[in-house]
Amino acid sequence: AQSVTQPDIHITVSEGASLELRCNYSYGATPYLFWYVQSPGQGLQLLLKYFSGDTLVQGIKGFEAEFKRSQSSFNLRKPSVHWSDAAEYFCAVGAQGGSEKLVFGKGTKLTVNP
Amino acid sequence: DTAVSQTPKYLVTQMGNDKSIKCEQNLGHDTMYWYKQDSKKFLKIMFSYNNKELIINETVPNRFSPKSPDKAHLNLHINSLELGDSAVYFCASSQASGRSQETQYFGPGTRLLVL
Numbered sequence: 001a002q003s004v005t006q007p008d009i010h011i012t013v014s015e016g017a018s019l020e021l022r023c024n025y026s027y028g029a030t031p032y033l034f035w036y037v038q039s040p041g042q043g044l045q046l047l048l049k050y051f052s053g054d055t056l057v058q059g060i061k062g063f064e065a066e067f068k069r070s071q072s073s074f075n076l077r078k079p080s081v082h083w084s085d086a087a088e089y090f091c092a093v094g095a096q097g098g099s100e101k102l103v104f105g106k107g108t109k110l111t112v113n114p
Numbered sequence: 115d116t117a118v119s120q121t122p123k124y125l126v127t128q129m130g131n132d133k134s135i136k137c138e139q140n141l142g143h144d145t146m147y148w149y150k151q152d153s154k155k156f157l158k159i160m161f162s163y164n165n166k167e168l169i170i171n172e173t174v175p176n177r178f179s180p181k182s183p184d185k186a187h188l189n190l191h192i193n194s195l196e197l198g199d200s201a202v203y204f205c206a207s208s209q210a211s212g213r214s215q216e217t218q219y220f221g222p223g224t225r226l227l228v229l
Contacts, residue, residue, distance in 0.1 A: 049217065
């Protein structure tokens with residue numbers, strides 16, 4: 001069964017600084033990988049996803065993520081954070097050829113200081 | 115237009131009561147889901163339906179019963195509510211069944227508080 005670890009529970013950055021949120025997965029084959037964002041009091045919105053091809057994936061709102069098979073990682077990055085990026089970020093993994101079940105990490109809360 | 119909608123947005127109720135949460139999607143998707151997000155923000159799938167048929171049923175107490183009257187609706191009925199059922203319940207939908215690379219679209223959530 002697949003699993004996801006987000007090592008950082010809470011990260012604080014200053015507005016304009018760069019951001020990297022870590023995600024490590026466990027799965028026996030090439031996984032499908034997702035990053036979702038949850039703004040306070042809202043549902044989840046997909047930022048980007050990877051399932052094949054180029055390992056550097058571009059998403060919405062200026063986010064990108066890189067799939068590194070050797071490190072079992074799918075870290076999310078943004079070069080310059082905006083105050084509106086403050087939210088909870090979830091990494092998720094799906095199984096290839098299996099059911100549509102997604103397994104989510106426990107999330108990383110991002111605080112942005114002015 | 116709201117793609118995935120849930121009602122009610124907030125639900126406060128007493129232990130032992132029975133309650134329902136409704137979900138509707140207007141995206142024309144075949145598959146719908148219920149997730150539970152606990153107080154620590156951990157999100158876990160409960161059920162998945164494809165075209166009114168149950169596909170995923172995680173280890174959820176049988177007090178929880180999903181019902182899909184048509185492929186655009188997936189309701190969640192909870193009997194004999196317990197304190198531990200307090201959580202945020204999210205409905206989601208995706209285009210196709212059996213393909214976990216499909217993007218899931220989430221509703222705004224229903225915040226359930228059991229007193």
